[in-house]
Amino acid sequence: MAAGAASGGSATTDTYKEARTWLLMPAWVTLSFLILAPVLLMLVYSFLTKEFRGGVVWEFSLSAYDQFFFDRGLFGDEPAKIEWTYITIFWRSIWQAGAATLLSFLIGFPTAYFIATQPERVRPMWVFLITIPYWVNLLIRTVSMKFLLRDQGPLNDFLISTGLIDSPLHIVNTNFAVQLGLFYSYLPFMVLPIYAAVERYNFTLSEAAADLYATKMTILRRVLLPAVKPGVIAGCILVFVPSMGSFLAPDLLGGAKNFMIGSLIEEQFKGNAGNWPFGAAASMILLTMVLIILLIFARQQAKAEKET
Amino acid sequence: MSDTSQIAIDVRDAVKRYGDFTALKRISLSIMDNEFFTLLGPSGCGKTTLLRMIAGFEDVTEGAIFLYGDEIENLPPNKRPVNTVFQNYALFPHMTILDNVGFGLEMRGASKSEARRKAGEMLELVQLSQFSARKPSQLSGGQQQRVALARALAPKPKVLLLDEPLSALDLKLRKAMQLELKHLQRETGITFIFVTHDQEEALTMSDRIAVMSAGEMQQLGTPNDIYERPHNKFVADFIGETNLLEVSVDAVHEGRATCHLGGGHELTCNAVTGIGVGSKVHMSVRPERLFTSDAPVEAESLKGKVVENVFIGTDISTIVNLDDGPQFTIRTSNSDRGNKRIFDQGAEVFVNMELGAARLLVD
Numbered sequence: 160m161a162a163g164a165a166s167g168g169s170a171t172t173d174t175y176k177e178a179r180t181w182l183l184m185p186a187w188v189t190l191s192f193l194i195l196a197p198v199l200l201m202l203v204y205s206f207l208t209k210e211f212r213g214g215v216v217w218e219f220s221l222s223a224y225d226q227f228f229f230d231r232g233l234f235g236d237e238p239a240k241i242e243w244t245y246i247t248i249f250w251r252s253i254w255q256a257g258a259a260t261l262l263s264f265l266i267g268f269p270t271a272y273f274i275a276t277q278p279e280r281v282r283p284m285w286v287f288l289i290t291i292p293y294w295v296n297l298l299i300r301t302v303s304m305k306f307l308l309r310d311q312g313p314l315n316d317f318l319i320s321t322g323l324i325d326s327p328l329h330i331v332n333t334n335f336a337v338q339l340g341l342f343y344s345y346l347p348f349m350v351l352p353i354y355a356a357v358e359r360y361n362f363t364l365s366e367a368a369a370d371l372y373a374t375k376m377t378i379l380r381r382v383l384l385p386a387v388k389p390g391v392i393a394g395c396i397l398v399f400v401p402s403m404g405s406f407l408a409p410d411l412l413g414g415a416k417n418f419m420i421g422s423l424i425e426e427q428f429k430g431n432a433g434n435w436p437f438g439a440a441a442s443m444i445l446l447t448m449v450l451i452i453l454l455i456f457a458r459q460q461a462k463a464e465k466e467t
Numbered sequence: 468m469s470d471t472s473q474i475a476i477d478v479r480d481a482v483k484r485y486g487d488f489t490a491l492k493r494i495s496l497s498i499m500d501n502e503f504f505t506l507l508g509p510s511g512c513g514k515t516t517l518l519r520m521i522a523g524f525e526d527v528t529e530g531a532i533f534l535y536g537d538e539i540e541n542l543p544p545n546k547r548p549v550n551t552v553f554q555n556y557a558l559f560p561h562m563t564i565l566d567n568v569g570f571g572l573e574m575r576g577a578s579k580s581e582a583r584r585k586a587g588e589m590l591e592l593v594q595l596s597q598f599s600a601r602k603p604s605q606l607s608g609g610q611q612q613r614v615a616l617a618r619a620l621a622p623k624p625k626v627l628l629l630d631e632p633l634s635a636l637d638l639k640l641r642k643a644m645q646l647e648l649k650h651l652q653r654e655t656g657i658t659f660i661f662v663t664h665d666q667e668e669a670l671t672m673s674d675r676i677a678v679m680s681a682g683e684m685q686q687l688g689t690p691n692d693i694y695e696r697p698h699n700k701f702v703a704d705f706i707g708e709t710n711l712l713e714v715s716v717d718a719v720h721e722g723r724a725t726c727h728l729g730g731g732h733e734l735t736c737n738a739v740t741g742i743g744v745g746s747k748v749h750m751s752v753r754p755e756r757l758f759t760s761d762a763p764v765e766a767e768s769l770k771g772k773v774v775e776n777v778f779i780g781t782d783i784s785t786i787v788n789l790d791d792g793p794q795f796t797i798r799t800s801n802s803d804r805g806n807k808r809i810f811d812q813g814a815e816v817f818v819n820m821e822l823g824a825a826r827l828l829v830d
């Protein structure tokens with residue numbers, strides 16, 4: 160009797176395990192073919208030798224990484240110096256993506272809060288409105304933005320007509336234009352996770368804090384923000400990461416001087432002039448940097464959590 | 468002037484409207500210093516609304532609210548020396564218990580260490596010192612309840628507002644917390660305004676009770692007043708169990724009214740001003756004020772037949788149908804079974820009560 164029951168039990172466990180395997184398949188397929196495989200491909204390519212008309216020669220080489228970090232002169236025969244060109248581009252990318260993330264947060268948080276505090280039945284409409292501009296292709300949106308911001312564009316015309324300024328503001332081809340472009344490209348990725356978090360927020364907590372003599376600012380800082388922190392972090396990551404590798408906004412709005420890592424990588428794979436191993440190496444370095452930044456961030460979060 | 472300073476909260480002609488729905492219809496009440504005051508009423512009668520108006524979370528549509536003589540209805544909640552214990556506790560989930568309790572102190576200007584020290588003392592008062600480093604989610608409902616209490620009491624508010632703070636607890640814990648709350652109120656000397664829809668809880672804990680219904684005050688008085696001398700049908704029906712019968716008044720004489728119950732039964736009730744001869748009104752008599760016998764015993768005896776005996780632990784509830792008349796429920800304490808007889812189903816009995824046990828009610 161007991162044995163029968165036991166074997167019956169293990170049979171159900173087996174079918175359960177089998178179902179689990181099958182149900183997890185889509186996740187495994189996605190992980191391996193759409194994430195792991197491309198990354199491995201890039202990793203392999205970054206260690207190959209470049210072919211002159213694009214493509215690779217299947218021969219191991221460290222030259223892509225060497226080219227990224229070291230300057231050996233035009234013919235490669237001088238003693239190695241640090242190559243600052245790419246490191247500067249990298250640094251600028253981090254800085255630009257960080258600024259765009261901050262801008263997105265400063266605009267996105269109040270927006271998300273506003274939507275989450277609207278009557279329940281109009282919230283979906285607001286979310287919908289936020290996403291409407293994003294139905295238009297990113298390239299077209301970025302070009303339009305350039306048109307809006309340029310010296311003879313509507314924005315400057317408007318500002319001059321109001322008498323606020325005398326001569327047009329030069330916005331296009333500055334770092335700030337890139338930040339604006341990135342901010343505009345990825346704003347919904349900031350708004351939506353924060354909105355989801357604020358919507359779940361128990362507003363009685365704000366009342367409780369006000370009841371305990373907290374001012375509006377203190378409630379925001381000590382109660383609301385900590386409570387919706389996961390949403391804020393998700394939003395920041397979702398804006399920062401694609402901003403780092405973005406090339407449309409820097410190309411179109413930043414001009415040649417405000418080059419970012421995404422443009423550098425893009426160029427290596429475009430037409431015949433590119434250098435595939437170098438592009439792959441830059442991608443790997445970008446990936447590593449992003450992971451390191453996220454790790455530092457996560458580490459700090461965990462530490463802050465423990466302290467309070 | 469010294470008289471008004473004894474009034475902790477004075478609500479004067481307060482009206483609250485949401486659009487064209489009136490949640491509170493001109494409420495006036497004075498809550499005395501150091502009082503355990505209860506707002507009692509069925510769901511939706513406006514208890515929470517009134518409490519939130521005192522706390523500052525809801526605007527007052529009309530009227531005024533005074534706190535120890537100062538007009539407060541236009542102050543934001545963080546400027547009112549009044550704290551709230553919320554129904555769902557509303558503890559800050561990311562802070563430790565100690566920091567939760569210290570929050571109000573810190574906001575009032577105490578240093579972090581000072582706030583923590585005083586919060587520790589508060590936690591001792593509610594016997595939760597050993598949990599001070601935990602997060603709220605790591606406590607049971609009853610423990611969270613006590614933290615919410617400690618947090619609201621820590622800044623020493625002038626008045627503490629409690630919105631159904633015990634409704635999420637099981638019966639046993641609830642009874643224990645009722646006593647604990649009562650003790651805390653006595654110990655701290657803080658005025659408590661307690662909201663509940665549980666009439667038994669209100670009767671046990673309060674110095675005075677305001678019974679509300681549909682945005683209106685029905686009666687304000689001590690638990691004894693409200694139980695023994697309900698003003699109207701709503702209060703008699705809502706508080707405790709009662710026999711509520713329609714009667715017609717035949718005569719009124721020296722504070723007594725002779726009434727008809729139907730079926731030829733006659734009963735003398737306590738008269739009420741405003742109810743004259745010929746009125747058709749309701750009469751209330753508590754089941755525990757009645758007893759059965761096989762012959763008339765008191766001046767007020769009504770003849771009937773036992774329909775059913777229901778055993779309910781401490782008491783036995785007997786239902787008697789008067790001959791051609793209304794039904795009465797009679798409660799006999801189990802410990803009284805020696806000197807008060809329980810009759811079998813179908814037995815012919817008399818339902819007896821003292822003169823004055825039955826009261827007429829306005830509608």
Ligand SMILES: Nc1ncnc2c1ncn2[C@@H]1O[C@H](COP(=O)(O)OP(=O)(O)OP(=O)(O)O)[C@@H](O)[C@H]1O
Pocket residue numbers: 485488490508509510511512513514515516517664
């Ligand atoms: N924001 C609001 N808008 C419209 N009507 C409201 C609002 N808040 C409360 N009401 C209405 O006011 C009335 C009183 O509500 P309130 O919450 O004060 O009741 P309550 O006595 O506390 O009931 P309960 O015992 O169920 O908590 C209810 O009919 C409710 O529907």
Ligand SMILES: [Mg+2]
Pocket residue numbers: 514515516630
């Ligand atoms: Mg309520």
